[in-house]
Amino acid sequence: MVKQIVRDPLFLQQKSVPATEADKQVVIDLIDTLKANRDRCVGMAANMIGVKKQIIVVAAGPFIFPMINPVITKKTGKYETEESCLSLDGVRPCTRYKEIEVDYLDQNFKPQHGKYTEFTAQIIQHEIDHFEGVLI
Numbered sequence: 097m098v099k100q101i102v103r104d105p106l107f108l109q110q111k112s113v114p115a116t117e118a119d120k121q122v123v124i125d126l127i128d129t130l131k132a133n134r135d136r137c138v139g140m141a142a143n144m145i146g147v148k149k150q151i152i153v154v155a156a157g158p159f160i161f162p163m164i165n166p167v168i169t170k171k172t173g174k175y176e177t178e179e180s181c182l183s184l185d186g187v188r189p190c191t192r193y194k195e196i197e198v199d200y201l202d203q204n205f206k207p208q209h210g211k212y213t214e215f216t217a218q219i220i221q222h223e224i225d226h227f228e229g230v231l232i
């Protein structure tokens with residue numbers, strides 16, 4: 097189900113907790129909501145639809161994939177950039193890494209490990225920041 101985007105900074109600054117299999121519908125809602133905003137959005141964290149759980153969805157070309165409880169295990173190639181966010185106005189400076197490795201659960205809650213580079217890596221880093229209440 098497509099959800100409304102949360103723009104309240106007080107809510108968005110709160111931390112997210114790990115997701116469980118009881119949150120499977122949240123994963124589906126998040127995918128639906130990203131699809132509905134795909135023209136202006138490349139990724140989304142669950143708190144952007146009002147659920148403080150560690151779930152993100154990432155758009156890579158025509159594909160959208162969810163990552164549940166993702167943890168960055170390795171990062172290399174530090175650089176400075178600027179990003180915007182559907183939940184916020186304007187563009188903000190931030191530090192990112194060109195290559196990252198991530199442990200996460202897939203949509204079936206099976207453990208996965210992936211390597212990501214460039215723009216996809218940047219999206220994942222931005223969305224994971226939302227778990228800590230970091231707003232960029």
Ligand SMILES: [Zn+2]
Pocket residue numbers: 180181182183222223226232
């Ligand atoms: Zn964001």
